[in-house]
């Protein structure tokens with residue numbers, strides 16, 4: 001059989017993808033007050049519909065999941081009506097789209113939240129660091145409170161409700177953001193999970209929140225095959241640390257490997273050979289991300305290291321990235337100064353090849 005390349009069609013949850021490009025989930029901070037995605041997002045995502053699969057920016061499953069300025073939610077009728085227009089526009093251009101659920105847990109500041117509830121986390125461990133707020137500039141991250149054991153099913157139910165909302169709006173599936181130091185990773189990691197109940201202590205206990213969230217999302221979707229997960233083992237972002245990430249993540253992937261999930265999405269971090277370590281434990285499509293180029297993506301696909309390659313920054317400034325790679329055209333460098341700035345600049349004003 002010929003080598004798989006970025007341009008080989010693929011398959012996720014019973015639908016064919018036109019290629020092996022996945023657009024990474026990327027927070028772009030253009031949402032309106034109250035967690036409603038802006039109209040600009042319709043154009044932004046539609047411009048990128050030539051990816052085999054688009055994963056949305058991190059979307060809070062509920063108001064308590066918001067931490068950053070101008071980020072969207074998937075809870076209310078207004079929010080979902082706006083999301084429906086976005087996913088319809090991507091489908092109209094032949095694209096596929098999963099919604100990523102990002103509950104920040106302890107990573108937030110009250111200035112950015114439209115709920116007055118305090119931040120929640122696995123334990124009351126404040127993250128060192130600051131974040132941008134539109135009203136007061138850079139601010140320290142707030143201190144979180146620890147979830148009571150009896151509250152955990154309610155938080156998991158919010159992921160399930162958001163799953164129903166996303167699928168009702170027409171999304172092809174949903175992704176649990178269990179990476180980058182947000183709520184699920186706060187349960188997984190030993191410096192943020194000091195719990196002594198069934199959700200803390202051993203690796204088996206620390207993975208429980210993630211496993212139960214995935215089960216609830218699968219039940220809400222009616223099938224696990226519409227539910228994916230993203231992990232970033234040993235990523236230090238957001239002041240997170242685990243004493244034994246190899247043990248934690250092999251335990252997790254082993255536990256979810258046969259659930260029939262849509263995919264496992266792994267962001268390469270500091271564990272040597274992360275992909276090679278985890279891939280054999282997961283039965284299903286394997287998405288690898290983190291610093292890939294055309295060459296390294298094709299090499300990983302040909303070697304069987306991954307089934308799909310996830311591209312982040314390059315998609316911000318090259319909306320037609322697959323065509324650019326195919327034609328070996330010049331790439332436009334990403335511009336970090338507009339990653340999170342409000343408005344159209346650096347968001348919807350990058351041209352596709354045919355119109356340059």
Ligand SMILES: Cc1cc2nc3c(=O)[nH]c(=O)nc-3n(C[C@H](O)[C@H](O)[C@H](O)COP(=O)(O)O)c2cc1C
Pocket residue numbers: 024025026027028057058100102177179180230267289290291292310311312313314339340
């Ligand atoms: C502007 C920006 C925003 C991001 N926001 C998110 C996010 O909301 N959720 C997430 O899982 N990862 C997020 N990431 C990480 C990307 O999904 C991806 O894992 C990372 O950029 C590495 O891929 P790359 O080297 O191809 O950019 C973000 C990255 C960037 C550059």
